[in-house]
Amino acid sequence: MRGKKRLKVIVCGNCSKEFMGSSAKVCSPSCWSEIRRKNRILDGIEGIDYLSCKICGTHAKDLSSHYRRYHPDNELQRPLKCQKLIDNSSGENNPAYGHGGKLSPFSKKFVHYKDEETRKSILKKQGEMRKRNGSNPFTREYYGSVEEFSKAQTRDLAWFIKKFGEIEGPIRHANKIEKWQNTLNLKPEDEKRRINRMKVSRNGAISKAEKEIIQILKENEIYVNDQFQLNRGNKKYYIYDIERGNKIIEYNGDFWHCNPILWESTKYNTRLHMTAGEKWILDLEKIQFAKDRGYEVLVIWESDYKQNKENIIQKCLNFLTQ
Helix, strand or coil, X not given: CCCCCXXXXXXXXXXXXXXXXXXXXXXXXXXXXXXXXXXXXHCCCEXXXXXXXXXXXXXXXECHHHHHHHCXXXXXXXXXXXXXXXXXXXXXXXXXXXXXXXXXXXXCCCCCCCCHHHHHXXXXXXXXXXXXXXXXXXXXXXXXXXXXXXXXXXXXXXXXXXXXXXXXXXXXXXXXXHHHHHHHHCCCHHHHHHHHHHHHHHCCCCCHHHHHHHHHHHHCCCCCXXXXXXXXXXXXXXXXXXXXXXXXXXXECCCCCCCCCCCCCCCEECCXXXXXXXXXXXXXXXXXXXXXXXXXXXXXXXXXXXXXXXXXXXXXXXHHHC
């Protein structure tokens, strides 16, 4: 008959709890399962297959519940989910993809609402949760006004770094820019021009005089494309004011294009951050680029148009119809 095993104090390899045993390395089956889970995770690549808690070093595919349970007083660290978990639940891989509101607690189509009172109760709880998030810069309550909140939604590089960290932030920002540019490049030329017109209109790049010229041309049954683009490679474009067939009209503002009659070549334009001579070189390169591709170019200066509108309009009509 074999003798009894001698017991000793052992420290659990998972939870560090002391227990009496002979050769066991963990104190319970649940701790053994946790050890096996961690070993499987650590076989992968950090950031892709798992994440590490920045506070205690715990490894997991999703750290959301870990932060809420063990570090409730600390603002949630980013990111919370590993890249593989994100990829497996993004787009068409998401079980809720195309649910049409059936899985959103904010929608009346939500399948888990028993009645209207239940829906109101859930929305009330959601509202209370938002109020508790007042210290979270990614919630509306963090900001003093709607304008400040809207401004903070700009998805620039600083926003990505603030939300995802200095390592993952720039990567996500670069992926976003590349995806946006690839999507834009696949659009038809007419759609590109429409998008560009919307952008420059918001930024005030289309002058009143330019709009006036285009309107007068339409009244004379001469229909043109405004804010016409020519691709110059490396995802860059030249934008021209007016285009019809193989002819282009450039309306140059005296200030923004440094009219040679009014500007010395060495005079510095503080808004353009360059001298007048440097701006002239850029404009000449832009015009030559169009000419090299078979376009004729007519340049109209702001001061000439204001001094004699009828003469300039007739000049444009003759140029486009000849």
